Each structure stands twice: as structure tokens, then as C-alpha cells.
Amino acid sequence: xxxxxLTALAAVVMLALAASPAEARWxxxxxxxFIVYSNGSESVLRDYVSKMELFDTxxxxxxxxxxxxxxxxxxxxxLVRTRDDLQETWYGAGxxxxxxxxxxxxxxxxxxxxxxxxxxxxxxxxxxxxxxLGSFPGAYPSWMVEGYAEYYxxxxxxxxxxxxxxxxDNRGESLLAGKWMPMANLLGNxxxxxxWASFYAQSWLLTHYLMSxxxxxxxxxxxxxxxxxxxxxVKTMTDVTGLSMEALEQTLRRYARxxxxxxxxxxxxxxxxxxxxxxxxxxxxxxxxxxxxIVSQYYKNAPPGFLGTIQRRAxxxxxxxxxxxxxxxxxxxLGDDLKARKLLKDWIAGHPDDAEAMYVLGVALYDDAFERExxxxxxxxxxxxxxxxxxxxxxxxxxxxxxxxxxxxxDKAMMTEAExxxxxxxxxxxxxxxxxxxxxxARRFSGQYPTAADLDYLIRAYKQAPQVVGLRFELxxxxxxxxxxxxxxxxxxxxxxxxxxGGTAAAAKQLLQRIDEAEKAGG
Numbered sequence: 466x467x468x469x470x471l472t473a474l475a476a477v478v479m480l481a482l483a484a485s486p487a488e489a490r491w492x493x494x495x496x497x498x499f500i501v502y503s504n505g506s507e508s509v510l511r512d513y514v515s516k517m518e519l520f521d522t523x524x525x526x527x528x529x530x531x532x533x534x535x536x537x538x539x540x541x542x543x544l545v546r547t548r549d550d551l552q553e554t555w556y557g558a559g560x561x562x563x564x565x566x567x568x569x570x571x572x573x574x575x576x577x578x579x580x581x582x583x584x585x586x587x588x589x590x591x592x593x594x595x596x597x598l599g600s601f602p603g604a605y606p607s608w609m610v611e612g613y614a615e616y617y618x619x620x621x622x623x624x625x626x627x628x629x630x631x632x633x634d635n636r637g638e639s640l641l642a643g644k645w646m647p648m649a650n651l652l653g654n655x656x657x658x659x660x661w662a663s664f665y666a667q668s669w670l671l672t673h674y675l676m677s678x679x680x681x682x683x684x685x686x687x688x689x690x691x692x693x694x695x696x697x698x699v700k701t702m703t704d705v706t707g708l709s710m711e712a713l714e715q716t717l718r719r720y721a722r723x724x725x726x727x728x729x730x731x732x733x734x735x736x737x738x739x740x741x742x743x744x745x746x747x748x749x750x751x752x753x754x755x756x757x758x759i760v761s762q763y764y765k766n767a768p769p770g771f772l773g774t775i776q777r778r779a780x781x782x783x784x785x786x787x788x789x790x791x792x793x794x795x796x797x798x799l800g801d802d803l804k805a806r807k808l809l810k811d812w813i814a815g816h817p818d819d820a821e822a823m824y825v826l827g828v829a830l831y832d833d834a835f836e837r838e839x840x841x842x843x844x845x846x847x848x849x850x851x852x853x854x855x856x857x858x859x860x861x862x863x864x865x866x867x868x869x870x871x872x873x874x875x876d877k878a879m880m881t882e883a884e885x886x887x888x889x890x891x892x893x894x895x896x897x898x899x900x901x902x903x904x905x906x907a908r909r910f911s912g913q914y915p916t917a918a919d920l921d922y923l924i925r926a927y928k929q930a931p932q933v934v935g936l937r938f939e940l941x942x943x944x945x946x947x948x949x950x951x952x953x954x955x956x957x958x959x960x961x962x963x964x965x966x967g968g969t970a971a972a973a974k975q976l977l978q979r980i981d982e983a984e985k986a987g988g
Contacts, residue, residue, distance in 0.1 A: 491749035496738045497535045502745070502753065503544040505579050511740055513544055513579070516622050518738035520589060523627050523730070524596050524617065532735070536599055538898065538929040541574040542588070543757060551576055553754035556767045566591030568932035570902055571760045571828075586633065590618030598932045604693045604958035607654040611665055611964045612672030623732070630673065630727040639666035640721050648710040652698045654962060664964075670717050677726035681706075693958070748785045751778040756791045759798065772799045786816075790825050797829035805829055823890035824900045830883035831907050835872040874910060883907045891922065898929035902936050905943075915943040927956075934960070934969055941976060950980050 494501045494514045498521050503510040522532050545551050552558050554576050555565065564577040564587040573595075577588045593614040605613075615636065621628040639662045646663045650656055651671070656664050675685035684705040691701045703709060708716060745753070755775060758764045764771060775795045782788035789812045796805035809826040813819060874880055887904035894900050901922045908914045908922075923940040930936060937956055944953040953976070960973035 490747065491745040491753055493743050493745055495539070495741045495743075498539055499542060500539050501542045501544055502749075503579070504550065504750075505544065505546050507742060509579055510544060510742070513577075514740050515738060516585075517542070517588075517592070519622055519627070519732070519735055520592065520620060521596065522735050523620070524593070526735075528601065530600060537896070538573070540592075540595065541572070543574065543576045543754070544579055545576065545754070546579050548578055548580075550754060551578055554757040555761065555763045556758060556771075557763070564588045564591075566595065567761055568595070568930070568934070569761065570933060570935050571762075571899055573930050573932055574757070576757070586618050589620060590614045593617045595932055598959065602931060602955075602959045603689075604961055605689055606652065606692050606698045607962045607964040608651050608664070608668040608671065609689060609692075610962065612668035612670075615665060615669035616672045616676060626732050627730045628727055629730075630677065630725055632725060633669060635662075636666040636669045637721075639663060640670060645714065648702075648714050649699050652702055654698075654964070667717070670721055671713075673725055674717055674720050677728075746782075746785060746787065748779075748782040748787045751781065752787050752791045756787065756794070759791065759794050762798075764795070764798065771795075776800075786812075786819070786822075790822060793822075794825050794829070797825075797832070802829070802833055818893060820890040820893035820897065820900065823886045823893070824897070824903065827883045827886035827890060827907065828903055830879050830886065831903065834874055834876045834880040834883060836875040877910070880907060880910050884911060896925060896929060898926040898933070898936065901926035901929075902933070902939065905939060915946055919943060920947060938972065938976075945976070945980065945983075948983075950984055954980055 491502055491504050492507060492510060494503070494510050496514050496518050499514055499517050501510060501514050501517070503513070525532050525534055543554060545554070548560065548563065551562065551564070555562070558565070564575065564585075566575045566588065567573070575588055575591060577585070591614070594610070597610075597613070615633060617629065619631040619633045621631050643663055643666070645667060646656060646660045648667075650660070651664060651667050672685075675681045675688075688701055688705045691705075692698050699710070702713065706713065752775070755764075755771075755778075758767070759775075772795055775792060779788040779792035789808065793805045793809040793812070796802070796808065806826065806829065809822055809829070813822050813826065816822065884904070884907040887900060887907050890897075890900045891904045905914075905919055905922050905926070908919055920940075920943050923936070923943055926936055927940050937960070941953045941956050944950075944956070957973045957977050957980075960969055961977065963970040963973070
């Protein structure tokens with residue numbers, strides 16, 4: 466009898482252990498402004514979503530927007546437990562990366578880690594950029610773009626209050642121990658490769674100084690408005706503050722030493738958000754994070770066995786959408802093109818309303834329609850990884866999207882098929898910016914591009930994702946083709962003073978020059 470009881474208890478324990486992977490199962494929280502995926506506890510997930518919702522509501526309140534307003538597209542965030550999990554989304558990301566934000570043609574999303582909750586600064590900083598581009602795009606000077614994000618990026622949210630004006634430890638150390646760059650260079654966006662630390666630190670301090678006092682905040686607003694209209698960023702600072710560059714630096718040094726003003730707001734004035742929690746299918750455990758890497762194209766630096774790993778994982782989940790689309794996409798990118806197309810077409814035959822599958826198939830056909838380019842050498846995986854290098858890689862990818870290489874079509878019939886699948890997807894998902902943008906790109910080669918309908922597709926896509934640089938440039942060029950100079954100029958203005966400069970800013974300035982020439986010629 467006793468042995469039978471033990472056997473029964475053992476069976477119960479085994480069943481409990483078999484069910485225990487539910488603890489590691491992925492769950493999804495959806496709120497008015499975010500879709501957050503997590504492989505951690507539900508309580509941590511709810512707390513995180515509530516915090517992000519409150520941060521957005523706070524930004525809206527501070528900028529005079531309706532506090533209940535919502536964006537046209539919710540921001541997906543992957544809240545992973547560890548940095549190892551994060552590296553499954555970005556192979557080769559340095560250990561200094563605790564979170565990142567990726568605004569690309571294939572998705573606009575963020576990845577954050579739940580271990581060491583002090584790491585939220587990165588996501589809050591990037592979310593300020595995301596919010597401002599979506600709500601208040603403009604030709605702000607570079608120092609202001611980054612200083613503003615740094616200022617709000619260290620917002621502290623507790624159960625009782627919201628606190629702004631906190632000191633960013635890294636910026637504080639740079640100000641106290643590092644060499645300052647000349648204020649004229651800071652304001653004029655003139656810096657060398659060794660000025661990054663001082664640029665961010667001084668931008669943060671100058672923003673903090675101007676926003677910490679009502680009268681100085683009026684100066685801040687006057688300065689932003691004047692520079693946005695083309696005023697000289699150095700002279701205008703002297704005009705609005707009455708301080709020379711030398712006097713401004715000394716004032717900032719004294720302000721840093723005297724103690725920075727911190728402002729608290731009562732959290733009780735903001736209503737808690739509605740949050741819906743759902744459990745994702747088991748395939749998410751194996752494939753959700755790798756799919757992020759595939760979509761972001763960070764897989765290009767993955768080890769040689771990446772394709773085989775995805776093949777084995779996907780085989781465990783026949784008839785599963787995530788498994789099918791992940792395998793189809795990785796086969797199209799790294800494996801057998803014909804196998805990828807057949808897999809996706811077979812899936813669509815059984816799921817004729819799956820716009821996501823049509824999008825993946827259409828993009829695969831679009832890419833395959835071009836002549837193959839020689840593969841670039843992969844970076845040495847043993848090379849030193851640091852945050853600066855990782856950020857440089859992300860910005861180079863952004864600039865490449867803004868100025869894509871001219872590619873030759875090898876298979877016109879395949880491009881036509883890509884266009885047909887993307888058109889079907891756009892009908893099923895008329896407000897998915899990824900699909901609308903991809904469809905417009907395929908339409909380029911139709912011989913009829915751009916039509917009024919193409920302009921409509923791009924405008925709808927842009928409204929969903931104004932943060933995507935490549936999409937913005939595509940819309941600008943169509944607006945220029947239609948002689949909508951004023952609208953094109955407005956879209957280019959936020960890029961001219963890009964803090965990261967490089968190809969993005971150069972391309973924007975080049976297009977603005979073309980607009981100027983066309984307007985002078987009466988075009």
C-alpha cells in the first residue's frame with residue numbers, strides 16, 4: 466500500500482515537473498500603447514507595462530497632449546530575463562548592451578532585460594526619441610535631440626511619484642572627470658570621434674539647466690523654434706540667454722556643482738492602464754527570440770549552425786504559424802530559396818487570410834529577384850565588443866536603409882510575383898506599415914511608379930511608423946516626384962540635424978538642396 470502511495474506521489478511529481486515549463490513559457494501583455502512579450506513572471510510583466518504606460522502618459526501631459534491619446538501603432542517590446550536572452554535577438558551584441566531600440570523596415574521594436582531594473586534608462590531614452598518623432602517631429606539641433614532624451618530617460622517612477630531631473634551617473638562622471646568639448650562645437654554639432662562622451666554629458670546638462678527653471682524654459686523654447694527655422698545655433702543661444710560661449714560653460718559648471726533640480730509629480734493623478742495577458746504557444750520558447758534576430762537581420766553575424774538550429778526547433782511544431790514563418794524566413798535568407806517558397810505557399814493555401822505569411826513570402830521573392838551580391842566578410846567574433854561599436858553598427862544599418870545600394874533585377878517575373886503577394890497582404894492588413902512599405906518598394910519596378918495610390922500607401926505607412934528612416938526617405942522622394950515640396954521639406958527637417966550625422970544627415974541635406982533648386986526654378 467505504502468509503495469503504491471509513493472508511486473502515485475511520484476507520478477504527481479512527474480506531472481508537475483512536466484508542467485513546469487509553463488513557468489518559462491512566453492506570455493504577452495497588451496495595453497493601449499504597447500505589446501510586451503516576456504519569458505519572466507506575470508507580476509514583473511504587469512509592473513513593466515504599467516511603468517511604460519505611465520511614462521507615455523506623463524510625456525503626453527508634459528507636452529500638452531491628451532493623456533488618454535494613443536499612437537496609431539503599438540510598440541512591441543521584448544522583455545527578456547537575461548543578457549544571454551537579449552543576445553538571442555542580436556548575436557554579437559556587447560555585454561554593455563542591456564536593452565536597445567530598433568526602428569527598421571521590418572519592425573519597430575525594443576528589447577529590454579528584466580534583471581537589474583536600473584537598466585531601464587536605455588529604453589526610456591530611446592522611447593523619448595520614439596515619442597518625439599511620432600508626436601513632435603522638427604528640425605531640432607542635435608544636442609537638444611539627445612539632451613532631451615537623456616533628461617527624460619532617467620525618469621524615476623515609484624508607487625507614489627514620478628521624478629524627473631535625476632542624474633545620469635555616466636554623464637555625471639564625464640562632466641566631472643572628462644574633458645569638455647567647446648560649447649560652440651556642441652551647439653554647432655561639430656565633434657570628433659573622441660567627443661561622444663562629452664557631447665552626451667554636456668547636452669544633458671544644458672537641457673537640464675534650461676528646463677529646470679520657468680524663465681530658462683522659455684529661453685529653451687525660443688531657441689528651439691528659432692533654430693528649427695534656420696537660425697544659427699550658436700549665435701541664437703547667446704541671443705536668448707545673454708551668455709557668451711565662455712560664460713555659458715562656466716554657468717553650466719557651477720550648475721553641475723551646486724546641485725541639480727529634481728522635480729516630483731504625484732503618480733496618483735494618472736489612471737492605471739488596462740492590461741490583457743495571454744499565453745503564447747509552446748513554439749515561442751524555441752523561436753520567438755531567434756525570429757527577432759531574423760527579422761532584424763542581425764542573423765548575418767550568427768554562427769554557421771544557426772540555420773540548422775532553426776530547422777531542428779521548427780520541426781518540433783508542425784502546423785504552427787511561428788514555426789512555419791520563422792523557418793520560411795531563415796530558409797529564404799540562409800538556406801534553400803525554393804524550399805522557403807514552397808513552405809510559405811503551402812501554409813498560405815491552408816491559411817488564405819494570413820497577411821503576415823504573404824508579407825514574408827513577398828519580401829523573400831523581392832530579395833531573390835535581384836542579382837546576387839558578393840557576401841561581405843563577417844566581423845571577427847573574438848574582436849572586442851563594446852557599446853560604442855554596437856551603437857555604430859546599428860547606426861550604419863540605419864544609414865544603409867536611408868541610402869540603399871542600387872541593385873539590378875535578375876528576374877522580372879519574380880519581382881512581379883512579389884508585388885502580387887504584397888498587394889494581397891496590403892488588402893488584408895491595410896494599416897501594417899511593413900507591408901505597405903514593402904509593397905511600395907516592389908511597385909518601383911512596375912513601370913508605373915509612383916501613382917497617387919502609391920503615395921497613399923506610403924503616407925499610411927509613415928503615419929504608423931514615422932521613426933523608420935528608409936520609409937521617410939521613400940515618401941520624401943515620391944512627394945518630390947509629385948512636386949509636393951513643402952511636405953517633403955517638413956519630413957526631411959528632423960533628419961538634417963541627426964545627432965549621429967553620417968549618411969542620413971548628408972542624404973537629407975542633398976534632397977533639401979534639390980527641393981531648393983526646384984522651387985527656385987519654379988518647379
